[in-house]
Amino acid sequence: MQERIFKVLEFNKVKEQLLEHVSSALGRRKAEQLMPSVDFEEVVRWQEETDEAVKVLRIKGNVPLGGIYNIRPHVKRSIIGGMLSPQELTQVASTVHASRQIKRFIDDFDIENEDLSILKTYTDQIIVLADLETTINNAIDDNGEVLDSASETLKSLRNQLRTKENRVREKLESMIRSSNAQKMLSDAIITIRNDRFVIPVKQEYKSHYGGIIHDQSSSGQTLFIEPQAIVQLNNELQGIRVKEQQEIERILIELSSKVAEFSTELETIVDVLAELDFMFAKARYSKRIKASKPKVNNEGRIALFKARHPLIPEDVVVANDISLGKDFSTIVITGPNTGGKTVTIKTVGLCTLMAQSGLQVPALDGSEVAVFDAVYADIGDEQSIEQSLSTFSSHMVNIVDILNKVDFNSLVLFDELGAGTDPQEGAALAISILDTVYKRGARVIATTHYPELKAYGYNREGVINASVEFDIDTLSPTYKLLIGVPGRSNAFEISKRLGLNEEVINTARTYISADSNQVENMIAQLEESRRQAEAEREEANDLLRSAEKLHKDLQKQMVEFYEQKDAMHEKAAEKAEAIIDQAKAEAEKVIRDLRKMRIEKSAEIKEHELIEAKKRLEEATPKIKKTKKPASSKAAHVLKPGDEVKVLSFGQKGILLDKSSDKEWQVQIGILKMKVHVKDLEFINSPKPIETKPVATVKGKDFHVSLELDLRGERYENALHRVEKYIDDALLAAYPRVSIIHGKGTGALRQGVQEYLKNHRAVKKIRFGEAGEGGTGVTVVEFK
Known part of the structure; x- marks a missing residue:
């Protein structure tokens, strides 16, 4: 590129x-x-x-x-x-x-x-x-100093060095502490010059200490002298230092050879x-930049959802949905300046370059980009009032170069195509250039001021108009891209709101051709239709949210009902167990009494005593009250799909869907489906047959709950809604286990689904699929 x-x-x-x-x-x-x-x-x-x-x-x-x-x-x-x-x-x-x-x-x-x-x-x-790392760290510290432990020889030399230095310092300290030192020395300190220990001696007393002069102060009044008494010690010290340096070099060479190995x-x-x-x-x-992994194709398709320009601050940038290459290969964006047209085409071009460089794009999950052989762009600063021949010439040089190279696997971005020259000629050139690039099979996004190009999208297959929305009420652009709606000039409306005399505006309207007026009116109607469609969609979304809330409330009530039912069953079982235990105890007491009577009376037990004991046993037997069902002639009816029945345990009416087993039916109660035992059903009536068209059995795909839910390709929010409904249906279908296919992708959808499942009260366990079940692209759910 x-x-x-x-x-x-x-x-x-x-x-x-x-x-x-x-x-x-x-x-x-x-x-x-x-x-x-x-x-x-x-x-x-x-x-x-x-x-x-x-x-x-x-x-x-x-x-x-x-x-x-x-x-x-x-x-x-x-x-x-x-x-x-x-x-x-x-x-x-x-x-x-x-x-x-x-x-x-x-x-x-x-x-x-x-x-x-x-x-x-x-x-x-x-x-x-690890061995190389340890060897180096044992020899050299973090500051780059060779440690004493690097070798025994180095350790010995440094011990000698410290001993010699201490002897030199002791000898020099005895000199500077002498009675004459305060008079002869500039300062009672020991310092180093040329790696040798020296003392600062006043100029007039240099001959007193003898030895070697290594330096002097800037004034010349102080000389740094190595006294004769320590010259030999300094020489020995210097010899040890040379050996130390030689040993350090040997260690470094040895370590360097290990690195080479x-x-x-x-x-x-x-x-x-x-x-x-x-x-x-x-x-x-x-x-x-809050980016996501895009799907990549080599078929020229671009689909960016809520795409943002990565270089514009997050609190300023406006996200847009942009699609190209599927139903149409060319987008012509019309409308006034400062509306965001240039930012839109730059966003598409930059996202394409980022994706082809391995960078994720600033758009929502599920976005798609194509791999192009080349990206061409003619984008200049056209926001200036000045338009000159040089500007037009500069644009044409770029466009000529693009036309010489563009092919079917190219993305071409034109900003203000044909600008900088006579409007009529510029519009004609723009149409001709777009036709040429379109015939080459390239993907094109072009922006323009020319109203003639508004009709371009209607006259050619594979071309669509677009515009950037402008809010007449606030007299400012919203920067929202509207694909399928050409831009309006809005000049008359803006002038009117700014106070221009209406008579002047009406006169101006007469200078506009009838065709232009018709186009503007058509655009206005399209915008109105779009606003109405958005309002209706929002209303539909509200209804959907209300229905989902109602569904959740019903599900919650069903769960509470089953919990209450289970609690009552458990309580009844405990009570029955207590009654039985009491009856057993009473029976055992009666038996003990009979045995006692037999022993005491030598088996001569009177009849009335046996009768009394039998009565006590009968009284010990627990009595269970049974609710009698009213006799009905309908009880003998043979149930079949489509019959209207009453679920006795719920007291609700429902429709029979299908027979699950010999003793269970699947029943539809409102929006809920459940399995009910045949003893819990009371027949009400059968649907009246229609002679002209036989009644279809209430079966089929719409009422079947699959063992798998496939979420691949779904948007995040829609996917979670589908999971929520599917889990409810699976619970009502009494499935012990189901599978949710979410794919691998970026992992955001998988994580969202699993977070929801972990917090669901009816879910016992979740796991990834085995090798033959789909691996990490599938989550297997087990219910309690």
């Missing part, structure tokens, strides 16, 4: 915002090199990568990507035998540690619930170099960390 397009559509500003979210120089370099791809498979893979990173950020909030450095130059220098500095070795250890952290983070992630196959593929390439693994670690940093930078940017 042309470099000019990135500047015109402000793609470079998007990259600047993306750079704010990288964690290392590795990620920054990849972000700076970001370019849209024209390879469909590559774009799909990039989108999947970004989506996996978004999933991780959504669940974990952050990712351990600190401490990463570009160690490629260090590794290359170690390979050729170079000695790495302590700071460079520390950066190697830090990068190895970071790779180990991110590998463990991804490996420990709950991949049972989230598909992170791409991230796993990257982290599987990381070889854990693992050069291949380290280069792989750097490459993987660069990819991961870049992926999570895109994910953080997606979160910042």
